[in-house]
Amino acid sequence: MQSYSRYFPSDPAASGWGWRILDTGRQQIAPQAKYPDAEHPLSYLFDSNGRRSLDEFQIVFIEAGSGVFESENVSMTKVTSGTALLIFPGEWHRYQPDANTGWRESWVGFRGADATRVMHQFFQSKQAVLKPRHSQEIVELFDRLLHWSQQDIVGRDQIAASHISLILAFLKAESPERTQPQCSDAAIVQAAKAAMLQQLNQRSDLEALAQKLGCSYSRFRFAFKRETGYPPREFENQIRLNRSRDLLLHNHLSVSETADTLGYSSVYYFSRAFKRAFGSSPQQWLKEQSELGMKQNLT
CATH class of the missing domain: 1.10.10.60 (Homeodomain-like)
Known part of the structure; x- marks a missing residue:
């Protein structure tokens, strides 16, 4: 699989849409490979302590492989295939694939008035590791998001950004927390x-x-x-x-x-x-x- 990443320039037409896509990509990390890829912009790289803090929301979806995740509000947690990681602005976090397995990840970074409302109303940084049941649907949404992000057409950013709310809807509706309402x-x-x-x-x-x-x-x-x-x-x-x-x-x-x-x-x-x-x-x-x-x- 060929890795792909894109970082979007500021678009005044997209800023008022409510959902603004900032970056997206997919990469395959082979076992024992260096992580993260040094080709990412400096502001997205991890520091000497293996941490970073962003000024955007991100969804990172682990499509295959395994590794670990830790953040300001989540202790070190094992991550396996089909896990979604939610990144919140201003909170330090770190994650990496297991050296023995590597992993395949897709991600999208975003901001916007509607995006901020949805993230704060329906998600919490204390529950940043989610294991949705319908992972294949989320992979397909990333396929479509990545496809549109590569098109040179008017409205490209808005079309690509529209997939973010669908991914979040699957994460909210299908997260395991909602399958155990009888247990307080x-x-x-x-x-x-x-x-x-x-x-x-x-x-x-x-x-x-x-x-x-x-x-x-x-x-x-x-x-x-x-x-x-x-x-x-x-x-x-x-x-x-x-x-x-x-x-x-x-x-x-x-x-x-x-x-x-x-x-x-x-x-x-x-x-x-x-x-x-x-x-x-x-x-x-x-x-x-x-x-x-x-x-x-x-x-």
């Missing part, structure tokens, strides 16, 4: 908490847990953050550390025994996490609790 976010989070508490000696497979609870990982993570204030992994780490204080103080386990009981790979990593969470090392915290208990007994 609160119920999902309550069940996830129970599962985490049952196996504090090991890290949960969060994607598998979300699947077991009948929802997508993007919905699972969004629900968890909204209900608890924490992403699921951070919440799990916090309850493990809270449990460690019980084991140290009431079960009288040593620091080493506590780290082992809770599945930490070493005492060093446990102590570092404990101090980051509570401001003192486990030994210092135990000493403080002992001194506090002595003062209370004296009074």
Whole structure:
């Protein structure tokens, strides 16, 4: 497949249309290939930390292969074939294909009054990873969008831009979040908490847990953050550390025994996490609790 990309010049006739297409393209990234392609304009390249921030909306659709995505509001998430990534203006993000598989991606960047209204009313940057059921229809829409973007005709930009709202309609109507209306976010989070508490000696497979609870990982993570204030992994780490204080103080386990009981790979990593969470090392915290208990007994 030959890669194609186009960056559109400013068009006064298109600016009042409500949907203005800024850039679009499709590329095949071979396994072990460098990513992204250095031929893109500098403003679209990732920085030395692998991040970038754009002043436009983008839809990136992964047609084949796999990789990862992370943004200001989404933790590192695995991306597979048939996944759509939503990019919001001003929010840092990064994504790349797996070196072992590569991937094929199509994308479109856009702005406009109607585009902004639709994106803010119907989509959220916290749910930027979507897995629509009708991926073939989205691929076909990109085929048509890319076709019209290459035509030298009056109204080309408006014709190409008209496909963006259709792609978004498929993403909104067909996203997995809409297939589980009977299961509330609160119920999902309550069940996830129970599962985490049952196996504090090991890290949960969060994607598998979300699947077991009948929802997508993007919905699972969004629900968890909204209900608890924490992403699921951070919440799990916090309850493990809270449990460690019980084991140290009431079960009288040593620091080493506590780290082992809770599945930490070493005492060093446990102590570092404990101090980051509570401001003192486990030994210092135990000493403080002992001194506090002595003062209370004296009074």
